[in-house]
Amino acid sequence: MDRRKFITASSAWLAASSLMANDKSGSRFDPQTNSMSAHTKDIVKPKGIYPGGTIAITAPASPTSMYEIRNGLKFFNGMGCKIELGTSIKNQKNDNRYLSGTDQQRADEFMGFIVRPEIEAIIAARGGFGTIRMLDLLDYNIIAANPKIILGFSDITALLNAIRIKSSLVTYHGPVAAMSFDSFTKTNLQQLLFSEHAVQFYEFKDNNMTIVSPGVAQGELVGGNLTMLCSTLGTPYEFDAMNKIIFIEDVSEHGYQIDRMFAQLHLAGKFNQCKGVIFGKFSNIDARKPFYPNRGYSIRELIYHYFADLGKPVVLGLPFGHVDSKITFPIGVNIELDTDKKSIVFLESSIS
Template sequence: MPIKRREFLTTFGLATLATQIPALTAQGKPSSNTILKPLRLQMGDTVGLIAPAGIVDAKDIEAAKKSFLQLGLKVKQGKHILDRYGYLAGRDADRADDVNSMFSDRSIKAIIPMRGGWGCNRILPLLNYSLIRSHPKILIGYSDITTLLLAINARSRLITFHGPVATSTWNEFTVDYFKRILFNGEAVTMQNSNGGEVRVGIIAPGKARGKLIGGNLSVLTAMVGSPYLPSWNKSILFVEEIGEDVYRVDRMLTQLKTAGILHQIAGFIFGQCTNCSLGDEPSFTLIQVLQDHILPLGIPAWYGSMIGHIKDKFTLPIGVEVEIDANMGTIQMLEAAVSVEK
């Protein structure tokens, strides 16, 4: 009886090595389980602007064009970018079509949503994940764009990026991380600026390694139970929020815990909770809530990282291996997030 391949590898002590080699198809291409890195940006490249969520004004598009021109980039608008359908930037099918079309358009090197709001969750079943995987390119954004970042990472196995949208403040801090990670292909260490007003606070000390996953907390929790989330096993989870009372943050973290997510992660980062309040009733502080949920996990964790609805923000690669240091409040990329090959 012929020896099976796995038995052969085990017999010769090579099973562990085999798991470290990226799986290939018969044609020598990466298998569907291999994580893909998009091609890096270069001066003169064209970025595609879309509105997959909330309504966009023409003046915002013009302002965004100026920002990208200063970065040495050209701009191409999505066909439905100025559509309106209630509080959404067009009907679900049309907004999904703009996403699919931008990925299939070979002239586009990166896709940058104009803004968040609400609506991306509605178009997830309409996205062509096979097409997206066959045309890997940079997708970056935050807030409601969290939905697209996580779903495409999970279903298309593509590195995506939590960072500025087109209407963000493209200041020196934000642009620096954007360029170093997406243009230069650097494996950077992210740390709050020494001269900034934002300070980090340790929840639990220590270092941890894992795949970086996360985004807006309310958007992420709205996806729990769907088939559009990545694996949480030994991951580093980061979240941020805006305009929520502390009890709601408590409720959402409780949902992640009861869903079995928090018990799988290796490290935790809470970014900014912009305009979050204690509410009118007697309340815990945000720090107390974070300690209640995270300390029992026994993992490195901190709060105050420059992630979220703030002017100065990191560009965070979703799906890349990182090492975090809760004592220093740092996120160290262990590999580049983009490919430099043509």
């Protein structure tokens, strides 16, 4: 996946770690599902961002620059936020190739921000590669005890779902700091994350969405980047699709690659278990390369192959993920997907 187009641990984190039990995962083996499941079943919601609140921007995946995150800085400054930048961003002499730091450095920086009570949100600077490498270095019990808004997408999908699974915390699939932050994106973020502007219920209608399979369903949101969802299958961070509504997006993947990942999720039972599926926009949705001319399947054809007869609501073309104007999806909240109304309704607030 070409997501380019788009450190020392704090003493507080080290002290907090030493006080916790040895089991950092917050999980247990479930003999009914033959997999790991979270100890806690109750949803944990973070508090919203308050006027004058402090946010942290960190790079859990690939390195970035101040210029690349300028739009994110402008937006959060404009909302009255104080901003702290991680060493993963400030260190411009990074020698970890496509990573912003070593696995331990990136994990320690993230946990250092988690335990600081004045920080209300942690924003990923960008995606890229490498988030999955630090998942087993995080303390999910400490994250659950210090709930904060955690925002990002693309490679950050791995982090968002791991925290949702292991800490029961609602996380946010939305813009990274290195995005354009147009008016639609900003308004949606304000309504979801900022206490002054937060709404209890939020309805999004899109008359341009394509109905792949009709229906109405209610369920908890889960999902993100297709490549990352597949990358965590068979690990303790595998997403749970049972009675959920899955949202899926990706970028710069050929049809045969999408086909393989759809088949993988199908064989893992994810599409049979879920209540509905929401697809984002695919820039190359009708392309049939790189196979012989017109011999490959397009992404659109593959979506219809796997989902047209699923018997539950499936829609295509919503604005999230690798697009400039995007809606933010809170992973863990209940929504209603209605193909007749071409709408998604958030049935609860995502903040406490």
